[in-house]
Amino acid sequence: MPDHQYLLTLKHILDGLGRKGGLEDNLNGLLATMARELGYVRCFLAITDTEDEDLKLSLSYSPSKADSVSYAPGRGVVGQVFENGETVVVQRISDNPNFLNLAFGRTEEEMARLSFICTPIVSHSRGKPEVVGVLSADLVMLPKDELEGHRSFLEAVASAIAHQVAILQEELAVQKHLLNQGMAGLPEAQPPKNFVASSKAMRLVLRQARQVSPSRATVLLRGESGTGKELLAEAIHAGSPRAERPLIKLNCAALPAELVESELFGHQKGAFTGAYQNKRGLFEVAHQGTLFLDEIGELSLDAQAKVLRAIQEKEITRVGGEMPIAVDVRLICATHQPLEDRIAQGKFREDLYYRINVFPVFIPSLRERRxxxxxxxxxxxxxxxxxxxxxxxxxxxxAIELLSMYHWPGNVRELQNCVERAVLVCEEEVIRTYHLPPTLQTAESSSTEISLSFGEAVGKFEQELLVDALKKSRGNMLQAARDLRVSYRIVNYKVKKYGIDVKRFVNSKSRKR
Structure with missing residues (x-):
């Protein structure tokens, strides 16, 4: 097999992993690409079960149907790879007594004409190497030297997909937990389209949201302002049996204390000056749906007492009214304050705290999930x-380096505002450092020290402009000079100064949206 074929297939695999769509679909596509382009008879991916520590056959591409099987550590070729973390190459399957043939029911004839390669998928996401699965392929029997090329290729693919497999492993564990809890079949909490969660910390938050969504348990979302508590509340509501009913929101800090009770519980006509007609409160409006109380720590003690009664008795009384009104509401609360401190200060009711703290979810700040x-x-x-x-x-x-170094006191909301400003002021095709707010460009505000001298920073900026121009002109330095509005001599001098290889841009294409 020529080397360029391995590289081309690897490129197609990486392109496929970058496409939008489900993680499982992308990995299935990877197996199909390998089989199609390299002539593999079958490929399969087994992933570690985090509870019983066996390997479960999860994904496969094969002419014969795969059986649902488990591989114990040390048993069979696959179990050996799982236990030892080292690739095994079998030139002829039928010659290897350790080959168990569990999943695909290969015939004796098949096993006599097939080779088999199995390699571990090792993740480093927890700070140390951990085998999270194995990647295997059946292929028409080849000489040992040719099998070494396939071995190196499969090891490269296993390394490239380790992160995705670790994520899928977590998702499978969540699904198993929901099944054990009798929650299978209910809608999952899908993050809103603008809820981006790449870090392990945020995947844990979404996993907790999926766990609690199907229930009616009260949820307390905790975290700094701007971390996305309201978006997570929307995700929990969307994944609940109440998804078709209203999600009503109130920021308790946005209204004066004397108006919050009327807003929450409603009022009767004539209850106070300006109460010209009856008004339903948000508890009534949210009946059979979900009520999201943001910044619940700002409620007055009187309002807290009434919220507690609404939770306990499932009924409210309007301001100025006498008749109790039954309400069926799922409550989600949020706060950026340490409620325990407010309890100690006598500003928050301890009994209400225990009522709303049934299922707490802590959303980390942006600087903790860079x-x-x-x-x-x-x-x-x-x-x-x-x-x-x-x-x-x-x-x-x-610009990416500046964004990554900054400490983001306003969290995701501040980042959103920062990017919006950059887009508004940018007149180019690339966001650069000078498009970002001045607060990001000072060492004091970012809690970092400047690692480059002024001359080095200018040089880095020059290189960036020059590379962009050369990409756009496909390596034509004369055209690049025109685009940059400088002489050809200067471009030629800078190319040599920075050691830029112009030839690599000759066949490049400038991407435009």
Whole structure:
């Protein structure tokens, strides 16, 4: 097999993993691509079960149907790879007594003419190497030296997909948990389209949302302002049996204390000055749906007592009214304050705290999940470029570095505002450092020290501009000079100064949206 075929197949695989769509679908596509382009008879992916620590056959591409099987550590070829973390190459399957032939019911004739390669999928997401699955292929029997090429290819693919397999492993564990809890078949909490969660911390948050969504348990979302508590509340409601009923929201800090009770519980005509007619409160409006109380720590003690009664008795009384009104409401609360401190200060009722703290979910700040910064920035870039009819393709590397170093006191909301501003002021196809707010460009605000001298920073910026121009002109330095509005001599000098290989841009295409 020529080397370029392996590289071409690997490129197709990586392109497929980058497509939008479900993770499982993308991995299934990977197996099909390998089989089609390299002539594999079958490929399969077995993933570690986090509870019983066996391997479960999860995905396969095969002419024969795969049976649902488990592989115990050390048993058979697959179990050996799982236990030892080392690739095994079997030149002829029928010659290997350890081959158990569990999943696909291969005939004796097949096993006599097939080779088999199995390689571990090792994840480093928890700080140490961990086998999260194995990737295997059946192929028409080949000489040992040719099998080594396939071995190296499969090891490269296993390394490339380790992160995706670790995510799928977590998703399968959640599904198993829901099944054990009798929650299978209910709608899952799907994150809203603008809820980006790439980091492990946020995947855990979404997993908790999926666990609690099908129930009617009260949820307390905790985290700094701007972390996405309201979006998560929407996700929990959308994944609940009440999804077709209303989700009503109230920011308890946005109204004066004297108006909050009327807003929550309604009032009767004449209850106070200005009460010219009866008004339903939000508990009534949210009947059989979900009520989201943001910043619940800001409620007055009187309002807290009435919310507690509504939770306990499932009924409310309007301000100025006498008749209790039955309400069926699922409550989701949120706060950025340490409620335990407010209890100690006498500003929050302890009995209400225990009522709303049934299922707490802590949303980490953006500086604690920096893996989410770039995906969020790219999402907002696409969103605002479309909204303002701009043709901005990407964020430059120096700008990405600034975004990544900044400590984001306003969290995701601040990042969203930052990208929106950058899109508004940008007149190019790339967001650069000077399009970002000044607060991101000072070492003091980002709690970091400047690692580059002024001359180095200027040089880095020059290289970036020059590479972009050469990409656009496909390596034509004269055209690049025209685009940059400088002389050819200067471009030629800078290319040599920075050691830029112009030839690699000759066949490149400038992507435009």
């Amino acid at each position: 893996e989410d910064i770039l995906p969020l920035a790219e999402f907002f870039l696409e969103e605002f470029s479309s909204e303002y009819d701009k043709h901005i393709r990407r964020i430059s590397t120096p």
